[in-house]
Amino acid sequence: MSITETAIASAEAHSAHNYHPLPVVVATADGAWMTDVEGRRYLDMLAGYSALNFGHGNRRLIDAAKAQLExxxxxxxxxxxxxxxxxxxxxxxxxxxxxxxxxxxxxxxxxxxxxxxxxxxxxxxxxxxxxxxxxxxxxxxxxxxxxxxxxxxxxxxxxxxxxxxxxxxxxxxxxxxxxxxxxxxxxxxxxxxxxxxxxxxxxxxxxxxxxxxxxxxxxxxxxxxxxxxxxxxxxxxxxxxxxxxxxxxxxxxxxxxxxxxxxxxxxxxxxxxxxxxxxxxxxxxxxxxxxxxxxxxxxxxxxxTGEFQQRAAELGEHLHQELGLLVGGGAVEEVRGRGLWAGVDIAPALGTGREISEKLMDRGVLVKDTHGSTIRIAPPLVISKEDLDWGLEQIRAVLRG
The missing domain is CATH 3.40.640.10 (Type I PLP-dependent aspartate aminotransferase-like (Major domain))
Known part of the structure; x- marks a missing residue:
């Protein structure tokens, strides 16, 4: 078995199955990116369900924690x-x-x-x-x-x-x-x-x-x-x-x-x-x-400072504009949300939210499904426009087949 498969098998054998995580095993993370145990990088477009608004390993937050730990x-x-x-x-x-x-x-x-x-x-x-x-x-x-x-x-x-x-x-x-x-x-x-x-x-x-x-x-x-x-x-x-x-x-x-x-x-x-x-x-x-x-x-x-709110507003407008273009093409039924937060309803004929999430994972983008046919998108607010556009490109590729 691969390192990933071994880690997942061990987790499933020794932990309660109260979650159904995607089959990725994260080892390190920085900003909007995570790296798995085999060195593959993924764009985090979930941000810990908004717990990671300021990104992974934010220097200001890590420094504040380190100083207090002492x-x-x-x-x-x-x-x-x-x-x-x-x-x-x-x-x-x-x-x-x-x-x-x-x-x-x-x-x-x-x-x-x-x-x-x-x-x-x-x-x-x-x-x-x-x-x-x-x-x-x-x-x-x-x-x-x-x-x-x-x-x-x-x-x-x-x-x-x-x-x-x-x-x-x-x-x-x-x-x-x-x-x-x-x-x-x-x-x-x-x-x-x-x-x-x-x-x-x-x-x-x-x-x-x-x-x-x-x-x-x-x-x-x-x-x-x-x-x-x-x-x-x-x-x-x-x-x-x-x-x-x-x-x-x-x-x-x-x-x-x-x-x-x-x-x-x-x-x-x-x-x-x-x-x-x-x-x-x-x-x-x-x-x-x-x-x-x-x-x-x-x-x-x-x-x-208002910096993060403004960033979420500006990038969020871009996110929703791009996702909105997918509606009506047979793959996406509806897009909802505000700022850097979106719910995307996938047409059932295209697959379940879980299946779409797994396909995106294979392309290096991490999102998560909810209620069967919906995927949630919520990248860290520190994501760059270039990285956001790359993530959107992967989403378009998956949803347009």
Whole structure:
């Protein structure tokens, strides 16, 4: 067997099969490129589902991590450390908000948002104990914890994991009438992705997010925007909500906040909302650790320049223009997205999303499929136009046969 085949066979023999990765074994990476164990290079057009917005091995992020590794990496929240206050202050400022509750993974941040909304509902809004309801959208993806999959409509994420956590109402994504009808006096929050990533990079109709914002204000309900994938530059703005001029009550952040170096997530909101917590009611040993804060502070500094947002906007316009030319030729049914983020629906006659991803891998381009016939494209924001065009050339070659 080859080195690749040996590594894959060993992984399959000794790890749970909860993923179905493409048959490539990455050994090193730099910028928008990855190299496998046999020396073959691949253009990364997935960027760790947006965790690698700033590319592999970004020098600023690696240097920030190395410097912190020499000082202190963990104190737990039993003590203060000298990076925590700056992290919270600067992240709150980037979001235009007041308060930060740091965690590690995106799913933890979503769980934190759910707990926050419920506690706010009981302590501030006055919802009767145990009666809080949170409205979510169909086809959502917020993580895979037992509570989160309780309000998933994806059978793969949900089946065989019950009993399920109550307290959630599911409405169609993009339907303001359904949202309005689902609201009751016990509704404490609406939790939504401003662009649904796992569902295939679904962009809601114009006016939907402003409508959600207006409804939640009218009914004294928190609007929680899950910007774990869409946020921090991916769509050409710092946050996807900005495209519609919307400011939610709470941002849920993760992935790119850790720069692809360490897991960092956070809930960012007002003092009034996050102020419902008291010591001992919620926490994480590693949440807000010094190493995570050091890396995230560099991410925030990079985003403050606006350079990456502008780059995602400009290259994203080019990406969507080129992908749009493929629609109607029999290979591509639809292209959706914003910035350097696209969902491409492949005509079933051409093959499944998995098959197209494997063909692209053979040509040195890495993407990933979702929901059968869709491939997602989300290269690092540092990708050069020349490399992006080369990747698009490979996509055209595969889709046009």
């Amino acid at each position: 000082r202190v990496t963990l104190t737990s929240r039993a003590f203060h450390h000298d990076r925590f206050a700056d992290f919270c202050t600067q992240l709150a400022a980037l979001c235009g908000m007041e308060s930060v509750l740091p965690m590690n993974t995106g799913a933890e941040a979503v769980e934190t948002a759910v707990k926050t909304a419920r506690k706010w509902g009981y302590r501030v809004k006055g919802v009767p104990d145990g009666m809080a309801k949170i409205i979510v959208a169909a086809n959502n993806f917020h993580g895979r914890t037992t509570t989160i999959i309780s309000f998933s409509t994806d059978p793969e994420a949900r089946e065989d994991f019950g009993p399920y956590t109550p307290g959630f109402e599911i409405v169609p994504y993009g339907d303001l009438t359904a949202l309005r009808e689902a609201m009751t006096e016990n509704t404490v929050a609406v939790l939504m992705e401003p662009i649904q990533g796992e569902a295939g990079v679904l962009v809601p109709p114009p006016g939907y997010l402003p409508g959600v914002r207006a409804l939640t204000r009218e009914r004294n309900v928190l609007f929680i925007a899950d910007e774990i994938q869409s946020g921090l530059g991916r769509t050409g703005r710092t946050f996807a909500c900005e495209h519609e001029g919307v400011v939610p009550d709470m941002y849920v952040l993760g992935k790119a906040l850790g720069g692809g170096v360490v897991p960092v997530s956070a809930v960012v909101s007002s003092q009034k909302v996050l102020g419902v917590f008291r010591p001992g009611e919620h926490g994480s040993t590693f949440g807000g650790n010094p190493l995570a804060c050091a890396v995230a502070l560099e991410v925030i500094a990079m985003l403050r």
